[in-house]
Amino acid sequence: MQTSVNDMLAKVRNIVRTFRHSTKAKTLFGAAQEKENLPKHALILDQETRWSSSYSMLERFLLQKRATN
Numbered sequence: 001m002q003t004s005v006n007d008m009l010a011k012v013r014n015i016v017r018t019f020r021h022s023t024k025a026k027t028l029f030g031a032a033q034e035k036e037n038l039p040k041h042a043l044i045l046d047q048e049t050r051w052s053s054s055y056s057m058l059e060r061f062l063l064q065k066r067a068t069n
Helices: 003-021 023-035 051-063
Strands: none
Touching: 003 023, 003 051
16 A cells, blocks of 8 residues: 555544544534534444455545544
8 A cells, every 4th residue: 555545544543543532532523513513423443454444434534524623
C-alpha cells in the first residue's frame, strides 16, 4: 500500500479508538451528532488484515465527519 494511504488509515484508526474508549468523547460525539442532525451511528474500527473493514471504517468516518470536528 502507498505510504499516504497507510498514514491516513492510521490517523483515522487513532481517532476512532479515541471515540470508542473515552466515555467523555462518546458523550461529546453523541451531542455533536444531534447538533448536526446526523444519524446516531458509532464509528467502526477496522481489522487491519481485512480491506473491506478498512473501507467500512472510512465510509462511516466520512459520514460522521461533521460530528468529529
